[in-house]
Amino acid sequence: xxxxxxxxxxxxxxxxxxxxxxxxxxADNLFANYDPCSGAQxxxxxxxxxxxxxxxxxxxxxxxxxxxxxxxxxxxxSIASKLEGLGGYNPASWWADCCLPTPAKGQFYAGPKVTFAxxxxxxxxxxxxxxxxxxxxxFDDHLNLPKSGIPIWSFEAKYQxxxxxxxxxxxxxxxxEATGTPRTAFNFGGQTFAPGTQLFSKWERYEHRAGLFFNIxxxxxxxxxxxxxxxxQQDKLMVGGASGIGASVTWNDTKNMAMLGLEFDKxxxxxxGNTLAFSGKGGIAFLNDNIGYEAEAALSYLIPIRTGRFxxxxxxxxFANFKKEKGHELFxxxxxxxxxxxxxxx
Numbered sequence: 001x002x003x004x005x006x007x008x009x010x011x012x013x014x015x016x017x018x019x020x021x022x023x024x025x026x027a028d029n030l031f032a033n034y035d036p037c038s039g040a041q042x043x044x045x046x047x048x049x050x051x052x053x054x055x056x057x058x059x060x061x062x063x064x065x066x067x068x069x070x071x072x073x074x075x076x077x078s079i080a081s082k083l084e085g086l087g088g089y090n091p092a093s094w095w096a097d098c099c100l101p102t103p104a105k106g107q108f109y110a111g112p113k114v115t116f117a118x119x120x121x122x123x124x125x126x127x128x129x130x131x132x133x134x135x136x137x138x139f140d141d142h143l144n145l146p147k148s149g150i151p152i153w154s155f156e157a158k159y160q161x162x163x164x165x166x167x168x169x170x171x172x173x174x175x176x177e178a179t180g181t182p183r184t185a186f187n188f189g190g191q192t193f194a195p196g197t198q199l200f201s202k203w204e205r206y207e208h209r210a211g212l213f214f215n216i217x218x219x220x221x222x223x224x225x226x227x228x229x230x231x232x233q234q235d236k237l238m239v240g241g242a243s244g245i246g247a248s249v250t251w252n253d254t255k256n257m258a259m260l261g262l263e264f265d266k267x268x269x270x271x272x273g274n275t276l277a278f279s280g281k282g283g284i285a286f287l288n289d290n291i292g293y294e295a296e297a298a299l300s301y302l303i304p305i306r307t308g309r310f311x312x313x314x315x316x317x318x319f320a321n322f323k324k325e326k327g328h329e330l331f332x333x334x335x336x337x338x339x340x341x342x343x344x345x346x
Contacts, residue, residue, distance in 0.1 A: 098275075100220070100222060103159075105161070107346060111155075114151055114154075115152045116337050124188075124329060143199070144179070145177075154172035155171050173204075174204065181196050189249035203235070209232075227261055231255075235253045237250070257290040268299075274303050280296065293321055297317055300313070305346075313341070314340070318337065
């Protein structure tokens, strides 16, 4: 089932990417005279200046140009010149003439996203009873849950409340299940599961995120934002005997945490009204015995639809590590992998 979903998800993303590229190629002439940021029509192609004809007023002539002696000025190196040289290492100054489309006040930035993830996790509910079994349950070794190539769907949306302030929300559901035998004995919730026993395992997670972001730095070609999110992860882990044999243990755990981080967007190139851009973000989560961090890097391609509105396709790599440990209870997951996202800026 998961393999079929992965194939269809990959085919869908590939088709969307081909449509976007073909649309971009066929729209070279259509968007050749449109501004790459606002989508407004120009009198000439971007990067060129229109030719104007000005008739001189009768009786007026340009002032004569007087020859002047060349001046030789030699300046001593200063701290300012050295700092200016170091400025070349600042990514915000790269491709300064490139125009980055960003949401204006009252605009949305939204779209679905699929991550082809690799998942590792562990859980503990209760102390070790003997030296021959462990209370730390591994998703792979003990529960046989799928580990790689797992399509995870999510939806993300942003709304620009003010020129520099905005809100965002995302929702990510995850569901994995498997049947197999544990490699070693383990104890979970007071129940002992021996190696070779047929087990049915199921893990569900529903993650909600809501937060604020503030544009701390905005230029024609780049944008840096500070964000603060509230994250709620509702986990449900069920372990029991296959075909109803033996008792089963179900654990519902909810993690509520805050996350602070930075997000950076940079325009790389404008191509006949379309825009290639880089984006990266990272954050640290904490609160209520939770700790975690995540990072993401991606490239996006924006295609103007009409004035001030764009369609986009985005692809990159994401990594997230969240863990909660309190007493004899532990629940931690690591999710990473490439992702593809499509959507609109409207």
